[in-house]
Amino acid sequence: MEQNADIRQFMEVIKRRKFQFIIPGLLVFLIAVLISLILPPVYKSTGTILIEAQEIPQDLVRSTVTGYVEERLQAITQVVLSRARLIEIINRFGLYQDLKGRYPIEEIVEKMREDVIMEPIMTEMDKPRSGKSDSAIIAFTLSYEGKDPKQVAQVANLFVSLYLEENLRNREEKTRTTYEFLEEQLTKLREEIVIIEGKTAEFKKKHVNYLPELMQLNLQTMEQLQRQIEAKEEQIKSLINRKIYLEGQLATLEPTMYAFSMDGKRVMTPREELETLRSQYISLSATLSPQHPDVISLKKRLEAVQAEVSIREDLRHMYRKLNNEEHLLTMISEKFSDKHPDVIKLKKEIALLKEEVSALSEKQTVFKGEDEKPENPSYINLQTQITSTQMDIETTRKECNLLKVKYEEYQKRVENTPQVEQEYLVLQRDYSNAQAKYQETMNRLLAAREATGLEESRKAERFTLIDPPVVPEKPDRPNRLAILLIGMVLAIGCGIGFGSLSEYMDESVYRADELAAISGLPVLAVIPYLETEEDRKKMMQKKWVWIVSTAGLVIIGVAAVHFLYRPLDIVWIQIIQRFSIGF
Structure with missing residues (x-):
């Protein structure tokens, strides 16, 4: 009996507060629908680049390009995403036309940096010596986000090409710089050895009878x-x-x-x-x-x-x-x-x-x-x-x-x-040191020459494009279905919350037991509420107020979309296209 009474009371509250439950929920759901419709689609085109290891074992030929892959990727990213290069790409493809004139070029460049996403692909590798596992980068993805799918694919392909070219140029430049530096050092050491040999010969000539070997x-x-x-x-x-x-x-x-x-x-x-x-x-x-x-x-x-x-x-x-x-x-x-x-x-x-x-x-x-x-x-x-x-x-x-x-x-x-x-020993020591440095530099130069040949023959570590960027068929975000589902959940929660709060704040007496509890006297009889013509008019006025308010909010929202965002006919066409693509 008590359970039936609770259900009956609950149904009475819903009946009494139906507008407090429905109208806030509808407003929240309407806002969610508007958000899902108003948010512009963002397309994302992604390319995957594999980092291939050196083909020839490093025990035989060692590359002169050293350091961690993460460091080299960061260096390449800094070069590719430099201000001058990004401005050139923006002007070349006509990007961010809606931002030009309203924001300074620095903010537009920063926005493009945020739209270019480089994410490494890690894997666990076991170290034979230590027996421990460590993570290493075997590939990375390069993505670009934008509003035009074709343009996004073009820009993404351009960035992929820039990464590949910059990696190749960087490796060749490091190899060439290393070779030229070692060649210059070898020339200096050769001149130093000639000078020391001249000093030694002059010293021997001057002290021919006092040499240690005599x-x-x-x-x-x-x-x-x-x-x-x-x-x-x-x-x-x-x-x-x-x-x-x-x-x-x-x-x-x-x-x-x-x-x-x-x-x-x-x-x-x-x-x-x-x-x-x-x-x-x-x-x-x-x-x-x-x-x-x-x-x-x-x-x-x-x-x-x-x-x-x-x-x-x-x-x-x-x-x-x-x-x-x-x-x-x-x-x-x-x-x-x-x-x-x-x-x-x-x-x-x-x-x-x-x-x-x-x-x-x-x-x-x-x-x-x-x-x-x-x-x-x-x-x-x-x-x-x-x-x-x-x-x-x-x-x-x-x-x-x-x-x-x-x-x-x-x-x-x-x-x-x-x-x-x-x-004499000082001269001999200088000569031995110079000779040792010369031989060491010569060995390094030969290794650098082999490394140069390795880079020229594309046998060293290289970036290989295994999945090129393509034109995206659907936007990466926003997820309109998720927005609607979240809006629905929020609408239900908001309606229940608003109705419950209204019921809690209302101090009116609706049941006989409530009246008996308040007065401390037993209730002899319950007389139903008799609506008068004036009450019905007031109730009708309240309904019209709710209807007009809701309609006004809808009209204001539609007008805001039409005048502040985009004309309604264009929005309607986009809605049809997006729903056909997104769902």
Whole structure:
């Protein structure tokens, strides 16, 4: 019973609020119909471009065009949708004529950018190394939206062509730029290598004897020279000892042999004469007085001969000592410098000995005169050997000095080699680095040349049009059926909402139970509402108000469409065409 009462109350509300339910719903549905009719159709033409991978494996030939496909697509999009190019396309096809004059060119260009749609087609790819999957672009769609289907297809095909051409031009330009850059770098490196080679040749010419590769040869030469110097010094020592020995032998000999006078008698030597005079002086002194003229004459003769023999002995002794001192000076000078105390002392002693020899030589004219020359063959032979030995000593000493000069030269080379080696290593390092860079750049240039051939033969990654844009047969939007369905749902909702709100806001009493609940008194009887003629007139007036209002709204809407949008005859023709195409 309660359920039947609720249904009866609900039906009474619908009957009582039928106009509040129907009129708002009709208005909303009418607005939806107008929207579906007024909205201009937008056609969309789409082309699909496949991104084909490089045909030849990258392990064999690597392309110089690197980077992600997304980045390259964005770069191509920026070039294709540049302001100048879009303005050229707008003027070429006469696009957006309804916007020209009302909006600045920048907004029209921006509108065209919004109408050009590039959507990538992704796929999941497994990475063999990491085992993870990653998304990659295998293709993309390029669409253009507009009001004229034929024009939309033409513009879409133009953009597809621009994308293909720009991708091709971009790849060829990158490949050519890379090749030209590497070729320029190779030329610079070649010039740098020539400069370094020139510096190296000049450096070698300047330091020909100090190069590091000659270090071992210089050390070996120094060892050989050291051995030769030691051999020469030993030879000099041996010759000096021989000279000393010969001089000792010479000191035991008389320079003159037994001389004979014209009558055949042998002439005595000074020492024999000294001994004879001593014997005669002793004999005369024994028989004669010291003041005897013969004794005095013999004594003078004896003293003269004795002085002569003494000077001879002193000179021989000084010559031997002088030779010994000079030999010792030669040996010491090889070990010490001229400023060494021992060297200075020996030089002073030799100078004093020479002065004494000179003084004795002035007193003894026998050794300097031409009247007394060595005649003893043994004496002369020893003198000759001594002279020859002295010459050998001087010759050997000169050879030794030359060897020492060479040794010092090679020693200087060895000492200066490390410093020269540092500069030489810098040149060698620069040359090696330049050579390595040259070889690396050459390899890159060859790879760039192969990549250029790859691009020219169209074997590299490329864009292939697999689905060209065509003339759309129906508009992409608006979806008029969906608009009508949504309008219907909104109309029902709006009618129910408006009617429910009217019922909720109405404080009138329509049922006996409501009156009993309000008054707190029981209802004895229910008298139906008796309509008077005045009530019926008022009700009729309300109906006419609703009818006139609705008609006025419809007339205002139709007039707005006719004057603000498009004439009604044209709209009617378009409605027929669109419904025939869209549904």
